[in-house]
Amino acid sequence: MLSLFPDLLDWSWYVPFVFRVILGAYFCHIGFTLIQHEGHTEHKNDRSTWIFLGALLFLLGLLFVVGLYAQALGSTGFALSLFALYLRAKKSHHVRESLQFYFLFGIVSLSLVFLGAGPYAFDLPL
Numbered sequence: 638m639l640s641l642f643p644d645l646l647d648w649s650w651y652v653p654f655v656f657r658v659i660l661g662a663y664f665c666h667i668g669f670t671l672i673q674h675e676g677h678t679e680h681k682n683d684r685s686t687w688i689f690l691g692a693l694l695f696l697l698g699l700l701f702v703v704g705l706y707a708q709a710l711g712s713t714g715f716a717l718s719l720f721a722l723y724l725r726a727k728k729s730h731h732v733r734e735s736l737q738f739y740f741l742f743g744i745v746s747l748s749l750v751f752l753g754a755g756p757y758a759f760d761l762p763l
Contacts, residue, residue: 672687
């Protein structure tokens with residue numbers, strides 16, 4: 638197959654790295670937002686649950702950026718995007734982005750399962 642830009646194929650090894658960093662930054666952002674905003678709810682039980690969820694998402698984002706267990710995190714990100722699509726379809730106020738965003742988020746997460754961690758990761762290929 639002919640390629641329009643054959644020199645760009647030399648950089649294909651870095652695609653999983655870019656995917657990991659973008660997903661990790663998004664997870665960290667969402668986790669920090671949940672800790673910051675949802676921690677101020679009225680009910681004390683809800684507050685601790687949202688803070689725990691935010692801390693968990695922030696930790697997952699850090700693991701994505703570092704590149705540790707990238708394939709397992711990719712499948713987790715895919716499952717979370719399916720859950721977000723479900724919540725979006727139910728018109729939940731916790732899910733703010735569009736359906737297309739969560740679909741794209743799930744596809745990028747699923748691609749990390751098959752592509753692996755890429756360069757600059759502490760994940761060992763098996």
